[in-house]
Amino acid sequence: MGGDKFCNLVSSDYCEIERKELNHLLGLTQLEYIQLQNKVTTVCRYSLDEAENEWEYTEAGQKLVEKSASLENRNESLVILDSAIPSNIPGHDLVDKAKISDFIALVCDIRKSTQRLSTNLVDARVNGIQRVFYETSALLPSLEVVIDHFSGSVTEYLGDGVLGFFPYLNDDDLYNSYYASIGCMEMVRTIVNSEIKSRYNLPPLDIGIGMACGPAMVRKVAKKHVKAFGRCVWTASKLSGGTNLILIDDILRGKWPSSQNGAISFRTKQLSKNVEGYKLYPQ
Numbered sequence: 001m002g003g004d005k006f007c008n009l010v011s012s013d014y015c016e017i018e019r020k021e022l023n024h025l026l027g028l029t030q031l032e033y034i035q036l037q038n039k040v041t042t043v044c045r046y047s048l049d050e051a052e053n054e055w056e057y058t059e060a061g062q063k064l065v066e067k068s069a070s071l072e073n074r075n076e077s078l079v080i081l082d083s084a085i086p087s088n089i090p091g092h093d094l095v096d097k098a099k100i101s102d103f104i105a106l107v108c109d110i111r112k113s114t115q116r117l118s119t120n121l122v123d124a125r126v127n128g129i130q131r132v133f134y135e136t137s138a139l140l141p142s143l144e145v146v147i148d149h150f151s152g153s154v155t156e157y158l159g160d161g162v163l164g165f166f167p168y169l170n171d172d173d174l175y176n177s178y179y180a181s182i183g184c185m186e187m188v189r190t191i192v193n194s195e196i197k198s199r200y201n202l203p204p205l206d207i208g209i210g211m212a213c214g215p216a217m218v219r220k221v222a223k224k225h226v227k228a229f230g231r232c233v234w235t236a237s238k239l240s241g242g243t244n245l246i247l248i249d250d251i252l253r254g255k256w257p258s259s260q261n262g263a264i265s266f267r268t269k270q271l272s273k274n275v276e277g278y279k280l281y282p283q
Contacts, residue, residue, distance in 0.1 A: 022186060026179045036149055036183070041191050044142045048195060051137035061130060102168040103228065104177045104213050104252065105236040106152065108143055108184050109161025110135065111206040111243050125200040135205060136160050138195055142188045150180035155228065161207075161240065165228060168213055171257045181209050181246045182281055189244075210239025210277065212249040239277040242269065247277035 023033035055061065110116070113132070120127050126134060136159070143162050144154040151173075152166040166177045185207065193204040216230030232249075239247040253266050266278040 022182075026183050026187075027175065028179075036146070037187060037191070039149075040142050040145050040188055043145050044138050044188075044191055044195050047137050047141045048134060048199065051134050055130060055133065060133070100215050100217050102214065103216050103230070103232060104152075104166040104168050104173060104211060105216070105228075105230075105232040106147065106164040106166070106177060106181060106209065106211050107158070107161060107233075107236040107240040108164075108181075108207055108209045109158060109240050110139065111208055111241075113160045121202070124202050126202070131200070131202060132160070134200065135192075135196060135202070138192045139188070139205065139207075142192055143184050146183040146188055147180045150176040150183070152176065152180055163233065163236075165216075174252075174255060174257060177211055178280070181211060185209060185244065185246055185281060206243045208240040208242045208244070209246040210236040210241070210248075211246070211252055211280070212236040212239065213252040213255060238275045239271070241271045241275065242277075242279075244282075245269065245279060246281040247271070248280050249277055253278045 021030075023030050026033060026036075028036065116135070117128060117132050121131075124131065139160075140157050140162055144164075147154055147162070147164045150166075152164045154162045154164045156163040164180075166173050166180070168174075189205065189207055196202040197204070212232040212235035214230055214232035214235075216228040216232055218228050232251075235249045239249060247269055248266075256264070256266075264280065265283060266280070268276055269279045270276050
């Protein structure tokens with residue numbers, strides 16, 4: 001899909017960003033940008049088609065609602081999606097023993113999940129758990145496309161978000177994490193919001209992205225699952241609590257290349273009494 005045709009489907013805000021050449025912000029040529037844009041759009045639409053088919057095939061509208069009511073009566077919580085998928089941690093394709101490596105962890109998730117699940121929108125075509133199922137089905141694979149494009153890997157789907165890793169070996173890895181986070185915030189969010197608006201008349205999603213740098217232990221968990229444990233994972237998760245913000249920790253801010261540091265003013269952002277980060281985007 002060409003840029004002009006795409007602009008007809010999305011908000012004027014996004015087209016304004018396009019006119020300001022978002023491709024440069026992502027470190028891409030115009031052609032590379034359009035190719036990535038098209039890939040994200042294709043994955044988003046395919047994922048929604050699959051979600052709609054699976055919702056109908058499994059009779060989820062009836063069975064999940066009944067199950068949800070049953071759980072509520074027992075004061076239990078409903079797990080919407082599986083909490084994890086087999087890990088694909090960069091640089092650790094085969095893991096037989098625990099090993100510590102340096103990573104940049106990226107966590108991206110949807111804001112106000114509980115409110116979205118419980119709010120009934122009169123004009124929307126879907127509501128409740130069906131709404132959340134479609135929103136996450138569109139968003140999570142689309143986020144993975146962009147993170148993968150910039151040499152990162154999504155290792156887990158976290159219900160309504162993703163956990164991704166970038167190896168940290170040099171400044172190129174910092175740039176990749178930066179480009180990926182901007183792509184998730186601007187390109188993915190806009191494409192997904194356009195799709196859920198046109199299909200279901202749903203309001204736009206707000207997301208938060210947190211990134212942190214540090215060592216993590218890569219180890220086997222259970223039979224065939226690999227996870228990374230470290231402060232960077234916990235910190236990135238906490239810093240993902242902003243609304244349409246990308247926040248980074250003090251370690252990642254300290255490692256930022258000086259050539260980039262001059263163009264970015266790292267202002268502190270307090271999310272709560274115990275959670276503070278540096279605002280990477282928007283400036």
